[in-house]
Amino acid sequence: MITHEDRKLRTLAGQERWAELLDVYRRTRAAGVALGGDAHGAAAAAPAGHLIAYGAPPELAARLFDPDGAPGSTATVGDHDAGPLWEVLATRHSWRRLAPLLGPAPVRRLVAHTRVLLGEDLRHDAEPDREAVPLALEHWETAGWDERSRVREYLRDGGARRALLALPAGREGLGPVELPAPGRVASSGQEATRLLGGFSPWAEAICVRGTAPDAAAQLASGRQVTGGFIPFAQAYPALVQAASDDPAAGTAQGRLALWRVLAAMTGEPRVVAREIERLIARLRCFTWSDPADELHYLHAAIEDPATGLAWALSGGTYETLAGGLVCDG
Known part of the structure; x- marks a missing residue:
């Protein structure tokens, strides 16, 4: 069931009022954290976060993870809707676009490895992985795996498809x-x-x-x-x-x-x-x-x-x- 709040969020996204939508996300998340803790805040803000991660320009979408807002307003590795917000963002833009914008080390690392799964070779374009996991897929990783099914296919308004x-x-x-x-x-x-x-x-x-x-x-x-x-x-x-x-x-x-x-x-x-x-x-x-x-x-x-x-x-x-x-x- 699509609620009034859902329509409001989709309207902001449809009109590309991304700064306003980011403000809604941050206020919603911070209020939820104050009311019921981080998990509650993350869940309350997730629909707005998905819309931003999917559709906003990378310069704004990456700000979901910037700790420059009020306490409790910043997305973490665990924030998700149909999937993690960092994964939604990583499916939308190349590493070259995202690398200068991502600050938090855990998010940055997971975005880099998602781009690797999507076919990018980052051995010379990203900092070495802290566990030494290769930043390019090995031949045995690609042999039985269609590139189109490696990561969830996210939908603009929410939801995702994934291989069975x-x-x-x-x-x-x-x-x-x-x-x-x-x-x-x-x-x-x-x-x-x-x-x-x-x-x-x-x-x-x-x-x-x-x-x-x-x-x-x-x-x-x-x-x-x-x-x-x-x-x-x-x-x-x-x-x-x-x-x-x-x-x-x-x-x-x-x-x-x-x-x-x-x-x-x-x-x-x-x-x-x-x-x-x-x-x-x-x-x-x-x-x-x-x-x-x-x-x-x-x-x-x-x-x-x-x-x-x-x-x-x-x-x-x-x-x-x-x-x-x-x-x-």
């Missing part, structure tokens, strides 16, 4: 598989397991000593499944999407989360690109379908033959979603 999260997306290339007895839960590899388990509240992660099917057997609903091995590049988009499957999270946060997992799988305390490249080259990834799968699901297991460890991630939201992912690693 489903792994496996279909049964092509899969076949009947009898899973082995569940593998023995490993005492090592726990940092990667912890990070993987933080991807989504609807997915469960586990690490075993064994193969990808051994790990899958821990989380699959039965021993008889339809499944098969796939390239890690094919699983990669779903893993990133699972780690950013919330309106408050952007795809850049999902990518950063997965790079942390991969770094943990190499045993390094931080991202070392050459070690992750070697890891990706040897990973074996297994996926399977589950009878409960509907629209939104992930089943993957990742096996690393060099360490003898395999991680599985599986789950879904079964009212409108479902699924699982397993990768040997």
Whole structure:
């Protein structure tokens, strides 16, 4: 239902009265913070923030994040409507346009990584990433991922479209598989397991000593499944999407989360690109379908033959979603 306030905001945007709309945003957010805290203020101002981030000139839209207003009036990394306000802004303008305008380091970093996801190579145009995550996509990141589906497609007046999260997306290339007895839960590899388990509240992660099917057997609903091995590049988009499957999270946060997992799988305390490249080259990834799968699901297991460890991630939201992912690693 479109309210009077919604019409007022859209009228200001339609007439490109951006300075007035920014003032409305700031007053609304500050009043909400005073009434119910930062989350309340962010939610109250979100519709106006979306309109500004989407449609305003970058010089004004970037001021959403400038701390030059009243206390509580500044957008943060967590402010979102259909998606994070910083991600909306990043989909609308190139890094060259935005870089001189963005001050806050967390917002600046996420905008840069969003532009990387959208195809920009910022290795020479942005400050090095503090976790050493590359500022250009690796070949295995692009191999199975259409550029048009990497980041939400935002709509002018609010809302967004996003590619469906489903792994496996279909049964092509899969076949009947009898899973082995569940593998023995490993005492090592726990940092990667912890990070993987933080991807989504609807997915469960586990690490075993064994193969990808051994790990899958821990989380699959039965021993008889339809499944098969796939390239890690094919699983990669779903893993990133699972780690950013919330309106408050952007795809850049999902990518950063997965790079942390991969770094943990190499045993390094931080991202070392050459070690992750070697890891990706040897990973074996297994996926399977589950009878409960509907629209939104992930089943993957990742096996690393060099360490003898395999991680599985599986789950879904079964009212409108479902699924699982397993990768040997």
